[in-house]
Amino acid sequence: MEFTFSQIIFALFLTLLAGFSTSIGAVIAFFSKKDDLRMLSFGLGFSAGVMIYISFMEILPESLHQFSEFYQSKWAELFGLICFFVGIILSGLIDRFIPQDVNPHEPKDYSEVKICPVVQAYGKNPIYFVENTIKINTKALKRTGIFTAMAIAIHNFPEGFATFISSLDSISLGIMVTIAIALHNIPEGMAVSLPIYHATRDKKKAFVYSSLSGSAEPLGAIIGAIIIFPFMGELTLAITFAIVAGIMVFISFDELLPTARTYDKAHDSLYGLIIGMAVMALSLNLLQ
Template identity: 40%
Template structure:
């Protein structure tokens, strides 16, 4: 049970997951309250999430579901689970908004903090099945597992920015920024360990496809409802467009390593 073939994929998922924390290091090179940096980070993160959804998650979901149910049904199911993911994100958003209403604090950074917190939840849900996929791939073919871990690590870095920046600028706490980023990243090796202990005989592309479609909906909701409106709030429209496009370009670059 405990052999190199089983343990190495867990180690790969650990490295890939903790690369999320690298994104948090940007807090050391930015001044708290820098509105240009907030605009850059939020719109860059939105570009990353949107592109990741449409180039990685949704195509993976469609392929997996289409192989089991046929192309038409597979695509319709992908869209159905995407919509369910959006509804889940909306419920989370409503819950956090109602909690904020009962808070006695009038801190104007509450909304920015909520953006970071919801992003952490979404990326945890993304990283957990991603860890499962890394483990299964690495267990079956270590070369494939290594390539996948490298690609995941590259796009986990900007994902870390998506969490760390809103948390840091709203709370002024580097500790909180690292904590929430770490929680998101550690979900990846936890997913790998879960696959190692329980799912190895049962996990299949169908289950991963459903999960990835749900996460697509959650990430799209966060991007269009939270990140983009908050980024545009500060009025740096050219910077917003530039960083959004830069975020869009990062994920295809990471595909170079996904051989």
């Protein structure tokens, strides 16, 4: 199977948009208050609904169909499911290698999104307040922000690959995955910018670090393209789709839904999940 130059460029463009939505998170972090973030919970739930629906109703069935062109039905399904779980395992291994204290996908309550990196960096000497002024170890706090950015960058490699492949398969599918990944990247941008901002009081520097952490997504897309394009064919695409479905399911259950619950109130994330699935189902039905 061959793709046109315009298809590849558009897929890379969507991946770029998804990756650099961490910049939006950086901006929100500078101005937001706790009560402002219920919509974020809804948005993350919406993203999870979109990605779960796409994975099980579109990408994985497409993979199984393409495997059936080469193997009998029983073996086609088996190979597809093996590749699906390979995607989950790969994502899990990447997540496993990230230290827990700088892993932005470890569930925390809202106060920890702002304060936890500070406490972790400060060890046994927690931060304290004097007339609303935070006393912190700025050197350690900045280091925490940088390590968080690196952790997010590593996580974003498979996400960029998933966005890129989905966009190549279908423009409408790619746009929906881009929106889902972009919403998911907003709190990641917050996790990077907050410790760096509190350490340096430099919004520009915090914004730059958040943006750079998102650059791993288009980089992951480019590296993935370089690896698979020389071998691109129907069978390669079947394997890739199944792996991508596994990656997206892992992202949804390990990252999106736990993070959505962080900001949840009155089942906002659940409503987002259901509406995300419904919107995805309706849009795909109308676009077919």
